[in-house]
Amino acid sequence: RIKTLFAKATGVVFAVSGGLPVGKEGPMIHTGAILGAGLSQGKSSTFGFDTQWSKFLEFRNDREKRDFIACGAAAGVAAAFGAPLAGVMFCLEEGASWWHPDLTWRTLFCAMCSDAVTTVFLSGIKGEVKAWGEMSKSGLLDFGGETQTMEFTLWEIPGFMLLGALGGLIGAYFNMANEHLTEWRRHNISTRVQRYVEVVCIASFVAILAFGIPAISGGAFCKKLDAPDNCPSRESVMQYTTRFYCKEDEFDSLASVWFNSPDKAIKFLFYEPSHNDISSECNLNPAVLILFFIPYACCACIVYGIAMPSGMFVPMILSGAALGRLYGYMLSQLWGSVGIAEANHGTYALLGSVAMLGGVTRMLISVTLIIIETTGEVQFGLPVFLTAVAARVVGQMVNEGLYDIHMELRHIPFLPWDPPAWFQTLSASQIMRTQPVTLNEIETAEKVLQVLKESTHNGFPIVIHDYNSRKKSSVASAAAPSPAPAASGSDSKEDNRLRAKSSSLDITAGVSRQLSIRHSDNSRRKLTGIILRKHLSQLLSDKFKHRALLQPDHYEKKGAYEGKRRSDTANNLQWDELESTYPHFPHVDTLKLTENEKNCWVELGRYCDPVPHAVPANASVWQCYQRFRQLGLRHLCVVDRHGDVIGMITRQDLTIEHCRQCHELSLKKPSIQTWRPMPSHQRSRVRSEAGAAHYRGLDSEWTVPSRRRPPVA
Secondary structure, eight states: OHHHHHHHHHHHHHHHHTTOSOBSHHHHHHHHHHHHHHHTTTEETTTTEEOTTSGGGGGOSHHHHHHHHHHHHHHHHHHHHSOHHHHHHHIIIIIOSSOOHHHHHHHHHHHHHHHHHHHHHHHHHSSOGGGTTOOSOOSSOOOOOSSOOOOOOGGGHHHHHHHHHHHHHHHHHHHHHHHHHHHHHHHHOOSHHHHHHHHHHHHHHHHHHHHHHHHHHTTTTEEESSOOTTSOOOGGGGGGOOOTTSOTTEEEHHHHHHSSOHHHHHHHHHHSOOOSSTTOTTSOOHHHHHHHHHHHHHHHHHHTTSSSOOBSHHHHHHHHHHHHHHHHHHHHHHHHHTTOTTOOHHHHHHHHHHHHHHHHHOOSHHHHHHHHHHHOOGGGHHHHHHHHHHHHHHHHTTOOOHHHHHHHHTTOOOOOSSOOGGGGGOBHHHHSEESOOOEESEEEHHHHHHHHHHOOOSEEEEEEEESSHHHHHHHHHHHOOOOOOOOOSTTHHHHHHHHHHHHHHHHHHHHHHHHSOOOTTOOEEEEEEEEEHHHHHHHTSTTTHHHHEEOGGGSSSTTOOTTOOOOOOTTOOOHHHHTTTTTOOOOGGGOOOOHHHHTOEEEGGGTSBSSOOEEETTOBHHHHHHHHHHHTOSOEEEEOTTOBEEEEEOGGGGSHHHHHHHHTOOOSSOOHHHHSOOOHHHHHHHHHHHHHHHHHTTTSSSOOOOOSOOOOO
């Protein structure tokens, strides 16, 4: 929306320029997603234009709009960091809930174009007029050194992974504190005035803190601009220093991280010279790093979640750089004692930013590519990735990533790539929504309007009634012979096996009989299709109802569904006509029908999806989850063995919280153990135990199965 786009674009300018611990990448990703969703439709309700004659008409559906949103998000990452590959992997790893090969090259092409356009404009804005078009540096954030490069040795990799574990632990507690703070905000800060006051108070507090900490130090951390003889040259980082209250030939190292812009402060921590000797004047005072890391991380935790556009990447990179440099300062003597005399504190600052960012977001590939592409340190690919892995593993043992926590707090049914292992022990009948609202292939307009007003469902199964199947099934079950008595001798084991197999088949039939919905007319509802709420609203709208409604005397047998034939009229609506007003469809309150129109017929069978996705009642939730994730579904019908519709599954039904409540699990928080994909040999064992537990509960109504082992025969 235009209002959201304007608020994001202007809000991030004031937030970053005000010195708050926020990043510009988050709003830029959101801005790119808004542009992708809006420009792909070729129309605007705000400016009042519509290009139905153009190619944009083919993009007006949920799938294409979702793909354009992913491309816009990738373009936002590429524009912020100058990292097209990181933008693609960010969408694949965090942004998209469904992926296909065509979307890969689309997002990459969009990210590269965004990076190129950003580079062209930055070449003239940051340089001279004649510099327009120089494609030297890309992205709004660049952490690469102009002359200095970083080095590391193979023996330092275990230390890098230990730093990653430390960053994962700190990131987990950061997420925990922000989660509790967000919950408190939801209950205590709800009005616009309260949110405005909160932003003003927090901005004032951060400004006082950023100025007060360097001012109180009283120039205690001033250092000479010219490095001593035994120290590396500081010429490449002199432009990132701040004098503050120091002398003319000095700079304040504490003010250089508090008073600089985030990208300059990050470069200062990355490339400030260091020495293995702790007492050397080349090193930053560890008190500087402590006085910056702790207050800045706390401020970032408080700021994230207020009513202001903000990102989390840059604050975590900056705070992680301070943490990593402090870690390198403490380990410099250890590495020197084992013969590694060239340990660079800037190297640990780089890996510390990876550890902190990975510990908060729990991303692997995106974090690795962002750091490599923004710094240009390609040789750090392996240590960066291993550090991110260590941060993710340790963090997942405590809680989830920050983005996953906020999506759960907002009740957004986003499905991660891999479901929990215990989803194998659940069946579709345990999590489905029972007694689904169904419609016949031919319904009255009054019935359709009543269903739209009395329910909030987005999808409605289309069924036909079968009056003879129940009679046949009941006669067959009554005429079925009883099992023969057990035989003795050498064939007893084989007979027992066959008898157990036939018994399990009878039990499966019993499950279907118990899960089937009993109707007053003793009929079954055979699933033939599914129709969406938006299409029903279109059929009853003033624009299309004169073509969709059929007169009450159109059929020979009024009111009876058997024997009806579909109309052969030429006024049937086409699919592109039903989607012509996308994404705005008529609201149910705007639908009005006259008394004559209420008795008219609507052939829903013509406008529904004739091949709906369905699963049997005893299918595992793991299988349902994979269908939603791989096919991008929104509705999944649950049927019994006769094809009778007995329930519906949506994305909300596949969330961890809903499945845990249905199964009455005692898990407090998802951890890395519950989210690890299950091996094949364990998967078959869990399925067999879940099936046995399910069969034991067949005497009563279908409920949560018992977790006790079956008695040994």
